[in-house]
Amino acid sequence: MPIARPAPQAPRVIAHVDLDCFYVQVEQRRRPELRGLPTAVVQYNAWKGGGLIAVGYEARKFGVKRSMRGDEAKMVCPDIQLVQVPVARGKADLNLYRDAGSEVVSILAAKGRCERASIDEVYLDLTAAAEQMLTATPPDTLQEIDEETLKSHVLGLQNGESVKQWLCRTDADHLDRLLACGAVIVAELRAEVLKKTSFTCSAGIAHNKMLAKLASGIHKPAQQTVVPSSSVPDLLGSLPINKMKQLGGKLGSSLQKELGVATVGDLLHFTEEKLQELYGWNTGAWLWNIARGINGDEVEGRLLPKSHGCGKTFPGQQALKSLSVVKHWLNGLCEELSERLQADLDKNKRLAHTLIIHADGSKAQGALTKRKFPSKSCPLRYGTAKIQEDAWKLFESGLREFLDLQSSEWAVTSLSVSASKIFPVPTGTNSIVKYFGEKQQSYSQTSEVCDVYGEDTTSISSSGDHLSEASDLQPVNHFGEENNGCHSPGMTHQTNKCSTVNREKGVCSILEHFHPIRFLKHFPPTVDGGTSGSKDEETESFKNEDAGTSPSHEIQVDQQREIWRFNVEDVDLSIVKELPPEIQQEVQTWIKSSKRTNPAKRPGSSISHYFAPVKKS
Known part of the structure; x- marks a missing residue:
């Protein structure tokens, strides 16, 4: 649904840059012998020569259109070069084109806020750069304006006015002068893209995204169009x-x-x-x-895609009609999605939080309901096997809803999986082992483990069919901060609370999430408020456990000499597998080394000892 946003108060300069026949250009760069020849990129299936997904301008002159298939294109243009999209897992692999698009985005982003709208188009907010140019070196002061800028198309020119005259007008209003600066900047960017990538692109320059998008397609290829405010009524x-x-x-x-x-x-x-x-x-x-050319949409400042997705269509006789065949294709899609998610995490440090499955289907004639195949979503778990498992559960749930308790025959005509709600990994996060402490490690009041959590925390639904708001949480952890006024509960009466300042910021020790009753006091208090035994004895007890005892880890606290102890054999490994890969490896190594030291179980060290018994009323 479109959203009505008011026009911004301050003037803006927005550009929409669209790469010309992008798939064809990528293939021509990969195979230079194709340059200048009529070329088209086709789908991977061989039926009637494959469907055309991109047609070069040389082929368009012969009447080749994207709606054609390869065999039909050859009838219209016998010399056309048909290049097949790379194939992986029985479907198109677009990574070659995604990577090429990223090259262009990195160049365009140098001049202003950049929003990657698709694999081959970008929005730029050039307001700051245009204002700076207008103040320092406006077009009328330039000794020479490059040829690419002078080739711009300015809508609404009257009385034989040339582009150079329009760009260099000193009596123009502030809005038009900003657009003139924007035209110079975009021409420079397009030349830079051509130089570094060999790709040509077209652009539209206007005061909002809507008009810039419309303008970029008016004159193609390798051209740019400027939309002054006075020309908007005629354009629309x-x-x-x-x-x-x-x-x-x-x-x-x-x-x-x-x-x-x-x-x-x-x-x-x-x-x-x-x-x-x-x-x-x-x-x-x-x-x-x-109708009046008003559009308040902002350029979002996004260089990376908002989501990752992969899908495949199964038209006609290719429709999937059994669960085993659907599972085969779904597993392949999930494998590709998992690889892209992991690559995004490794390269861009981003995590996705929601897994979504879409499908289109049909039922045998005579079915009473006209219900569409529903989309399903759930919190995303990293790892190919987990994504495959969750996606299959979502598909089964959607299929049951689609059939509506009817046993009619069904067929799936398209299938896709995607991951959304992608956010950067919180800065400052450290290993989970930081929460537990190591041998002979003491925590004082001046060095604590603190977390920052969002205030709105909603539990994740176990059904798998609904998305929980908990998937949006972005914890940011700070370790080893000095004098932060944030201390663990159970140490002293004063350390059970965070300072007022930090409380307002949402900063507190992770140990505050555990009630004090969960901490065992292994040493009874003495008359002077201390504990029996010495610190050396406590440390020694950690080092010299008998062969008949179970391995455990402790957090020692100087002030009260309380020890937080838990049995590593009670750690739920299925929960550990939900952690990020780097933390999984560290925890697994720690657990294995502990088990090798003392595999036997010690009575009385069960994790249940950390929880107070439920009081019967």
């Missing part, structure tokens, strides 16, 4: 309604049938109140805004 007045983003579907069809709207400019005939009455408050306001 002749723009077909289905060419506007979010108006190519049901909403656009409704506008055409019910209101007789053919172009975006036709919406100017309706008041905002009338549009809101017909389409709701939000959509009506959005329609009123776009």
Whole structure:
């Protein structure tokens, strides 16, 4: 659903950069002998030569279109070069194109806030760079303007005015002068992309994302278009309604049938109140805004994709009709998704939190319900086997809902898995072993383990069909901070609370999450408030346990000489497997080394001893 956002108060310079026939360009760079030849990139399946997914401009001159298949394209253009998309696991592998797109993004991001909208298009907020250029070196002061800038298309030029004259006007308003600076900057960026990657791209420069997106497709390839505010009415007045983003579907069809709207400019005939009455408050306001070229969407500043996904379609006779075949393909998709998630974690230090499965299906004729195959989601667990297991449970749940207790035959025509809610790994995180301490390690009041957690914590549903808000938690841990005023409970009465300042910041010791009753006092208090036995005896007891005792780890506290002890044999390894890989390895090593030392179990060291018995009322 479109969202109506008011126009920003301050002027902006927004560019939309679109790589020309990107898949074809990537293949031509990989195989230089294809340059200048009519070329198209085709799907991996061989039926009728495969479906075209990208057509080079040389092939378009012969009438080749993306809607054609390979055999048909050869009939139109016998000399066309058909390049097949790389294949992995029986489906298209787009990593070659994703990596090439990342090269371009890294160049464009140097001049302003950058939002990667897709594999081959980027939004740029160049407001700060344009303001700086207008102050320091406006276009009218430049001794020479590069040829690429002078080739720009400026909408609405009148009376034979040239592009150079428009760029260098000193009497222009502030908005147009900013756009002129933006045109110079974008031309420089496009030249830089061509130089470093050999890719050409087209661009639109305007005061908002909507207009910039429209402008980038007006003149292609390897060209740029500028949209001054004065040219907006003419641009939208002749723009077909289905060419506007979010108006190519049901909403656009409704506008055409019910209101007789053919172009975006036709919406100017309706008041905002009338549009809101017909389409709701939000959509009506959005329609009123776009008719006037108003769009408040921000460039989000995202260089990396918001989600990862992979899928495959199974049209016609290729439809999947048994659980075993669906599981085969689903496992392959999950394997690819897991590899991409792990690569994102290793390279970009990001973690995904939600696993989603989508499918399209059909049922045998005569089924009473017209229910669509539902999408399902659950918290994401890292690891190929875990993703495969969870995805299969989600599919089974969706299939039961799709069939609606009917035993009719079914077929799956498309299947996809994706991971979303991807956030950076919290900075400052350390090994989980930091929470437990090592041999002879003492924790004083001036050095504590502190965590920062979000306030809104919701438990994760065990059903696997619903997404929990807990997947959004982003803990940030700080270890070894001096004098932070945050101490473990159970030490002294004063150390059971964090300081007021840190409490307001949400900072407290991780030990505060355990109630004091969970800490065993191995040494009874003496009259002077201390403990019987000496510190040396406590340490010695850790070193010299008999062969008949069970291995355990302790946290020793100087002040009260309390020891937090737990049995490593009671550690649930299935929980350990939920931890990030690097922590898993460290904990597994620690547990194995402890078990090799003393494998026998000592009576009275069960983890149940740390919890007080439930009081019967």
